[in-house]
Each structure stands twice: as structure tokens, then as C-alpha cells.
Amino acid sequence: GGMGGGMMGGGGGGTFKIPDEKVGLIIGRQGATINGIQMRTGTRIQIPRECDIDNPRVRTVTVTGSADGIRAAQTEIEGMIEADNARMGIGSADPSRFGMETQYVDVPDQHAGIVIGRGGETISGMQARTGTRIQVPPQCAPGTMMRRVSVVGSSQGVAAAVHEISALVQQATSNGGGSYRGGGGGGGGMYGG
Numbered sequence: 001g002g003m004g005g006g007m008m009g010g011g012g013g014g015t016f017k018i019p020d021e022k023v024g025l026i027i028g029r030q031g032a033t034i035n036g037i038q039m040r041t042g043t044r045i046q047i048p049r050e051c052d053i054d055n056p057r058v059r060t061v062t063v064t065g066s067a068d069g070i071r072a073a074q075t076e077i078e079g080m081i082e083a084d085n086a087r088m089g090i091g092s093a094d095p096s097r098f099g100m101e102t103q104y105v106d107v108p109d110q111h112a113g114i115v116i117g118r119g120g121e122t123i124s125g126m127q128a129r130t131g132t133r134i135q136v137p138p139q140c141a142p143g144t145m146m147r148r149v150s151v152v153g154s155s156q157g158v159a160a161a162v163h164e165i166s167a168l169v170q171q172a173t174s175n176g177g178g179s180y181r182g183g184g185g186g187g188g189g190m191y192g193g
Contacts, residue, residue: 014070017058020051022081026061033080036129040164041073042066072163076129079157083131103158105165106146111172112136115149115165122168130161 018026027034027047038045043065051059061077063070107115116123116136123134132153141148151161 013062013064014074015060015062016074016077017052017055017060018047018077018081020057020059022084023047023059025080025084026077033129037073037076041069041076043069043073045073045077072160075156075160079130079154079160082154083128083157086131100152101155101158102150102152103162105149105151105162106141106144107136107149107165107169108173109140109145109147111169112147114168114172126161126164130164131157132161134161134165
């Protein structure tokens with residue numbers, strides 16, 4: 001497991017620091033947010049009750065799990081903190097670090113509803129967690145059975161959102177009997193043209 005995450009310093013598993021005032025944001029109501037992150041990333045996240053001795057404004061979070069899971073959990077948490085800072089107007093002083101970027105994800109037309117969720121709740125949750133803006137167009141891209149979803153935000157947030165969208169589509173595809181694998185394979189005439 002390479003040397004990824006030099007900024008995290010040493011330590012088994014992954015440790016990283018979060019601002020004390022963001023602890024509630026990460027934990028969520030009755031632990032809902034942190035439980036969601038743990039489920040999605042397959043990790044255990046421990047936030048100490050006390051701040052660091054040498055820096056009373058931060059707490060050191062410990063994440064245990066696979067290297068990928070730890071990285072994913074850290075990305076989600078950092079994305080949430082960044083999004084919260086952006087909402088509060090902090091961090092805009094250094095736009096280069098939080099440079100906005102846009103990424104596109106092609107989602108099969110029949111799975112667009114899964115990404116959006118009932119009443120938009122899935123897409124709202126993803127936007128809140130990743131601090132991004134996700135837009136699902138009402139129509140497919142011309143000549144395809146795909147909708148080009150755009151994700152705008154910090155590079156970390158965008159990566160996390162794209163990862164979540166891909167996971168949703170993959171889940172839907174494997175549940176859907178796979179008849180649409182391989183880009184729809186010219187489904188029955190009516191989609192022609």
C-alpha cells in the first residue's frame with residue numbers, strides 16, 4: 001500500500017485532523033452522516049471527544065479499513081468540510097486550492113431516476129455530502145441512450161460525487177439483469193435515428 005497521503009503523517013490506519021467546529025457536521029444528526037460514510041467506504045471512523053492537546057482547535061480522526069476505504073472516507077469528510085466552508089464563505093480567499101472543476105458522467109437513460117432519487121433526495125444527499133452541484137439533463141445526449149450528468153465542485157468533491165454516481169449506476173445495472181450492458185446495443189428500432 002504505497003505512500004499515499006503524505007499529509008496525513010504517520011500512524012497505522014489513517015489519521016487526519018478536522019476542525020473542532022466541524023465535528024457535528026461530520027457526525028450528523030444521531031450519527032447518521034458518519035454512519036453513512038462508514039457504510040459507503042467500509043471503514044470505521046473514530047472521532048475523539050477531546051481536541052488535540054497541542055492544538056485545541058482540531059481533533060484527530062482515526063479511520064480503520066482498507067487503504068482505498070480510508071482514502072474514500074477522508075475524501076468525503078474533507079469534501080464536506082470544504083463544502084461547509086464554502087457555504088459559510090470561508091476558504092474563498094484561496095480559490096486555487098479549491099479550484100472549481102467540472103466533470104461529466106454518462107448515465108444510462110433508464111438509470112437517471114436512480115441518480116436523482118425520489119423527490120430528488122438521492123442527488124440532494126450527494127450534493128450535500130460532496131459539496132458539488134450535480135445536474136442531470138432531462139434528455140439523452142443526441143444519438144445516444146445516455147444522459148450526460150455534469151458535476152461541478154472542488155476536485156475532491158467532484159471525484160467523490162462521480163464515484164457515488166458510478167456506484168449507483170453499477171448497482172442498478174447489476175440488479176437490472178444486465179440486458180442493457182454495453183451501451184444499450186441498439187435496443188429495438190424505436191431508439192434508432
